[in-house]
Amino acid sequence: MTDARVPNVISFPGCEGRIRGGFEQIRRHAEALDRELQALAHGTFGSPGEWARRTAIPIVRTECIRGYVTAADAIPPRAVGQYRRRRLARALNELLAVLSATRSSLTRMGEPSLGPAGRQETLEELSAHRERQRHLLAKLEKNWPLRTAARAS
Numbered sequence: 001m002t003d004a005r006v007p008n009v010i011s012f013p014g015c016e017g018r019i020r021g022g023f024e025q026i027r028r029h030a031e032a033l034d035r036e037l038q039a040l041a042h043g044t045f046g047s048p049g050e051w052a053r054r055t056a057i058p059i060v061r062t063e064c065i066r067g068y069v070t071a072a073d074a075i076p077p078r079a080v081g082q083y084r085r086r087r088l089a090r091a092l093n094e095l096l097a098v099l100s101a102t103r104s105s106l107t108r109m110g111e112p113s114l115g116p117a118g119r120q121e122t123l124e125e126l127s128a129h130r131e132r133q134r135h136l137l138a139k140l141e142k143n144w145p146l147r148t149a150a151r152a153s
Contacts, residue, residue: 023144026068026095030137033061037102037130040109041123051119052110062103069095084143091139098136102129 036058045051069092105125108114114122 022072023140026065026072026140027137029061029065029068030133033058033065033102034130034134036061037126041127048110048112048114055106055109059103059106062099062106066096066099069099084145088140088143088145091136091143095133095136095140098129098132102126102133105129 040054040058043054045054072092105122108122109119
């Protein structure tokens, strides 16, 4: 639940059962994940345990977003044209792949055997995943059926 007094706060991902917000739900949590990944990139956490603790919330958030994306994939064919539907489906599939890669990189950050050089390499991977997620979010926003209909009004 978002605190009305602090509009920039997004609560710990709860993975609600039914998706009500469609793109907005995906967008809100993807933006929160973006901020979390950015904070990790600037963090200097010493031990693998500290890295594991700091990556726990973003790991859960990736799974929640994956759930939202999977539910959103069930957009009725009549909601958009064939071409736009293919673009939307492709962007959703790419986002699922990037979220999986992000989750893998986040999990690796807490591995004791990784070492400083491995952590730096993994942080660079996370930065690339973050940029890809941003690109895909823009693509989704452009092709999302209800957002486009709302803009036309």
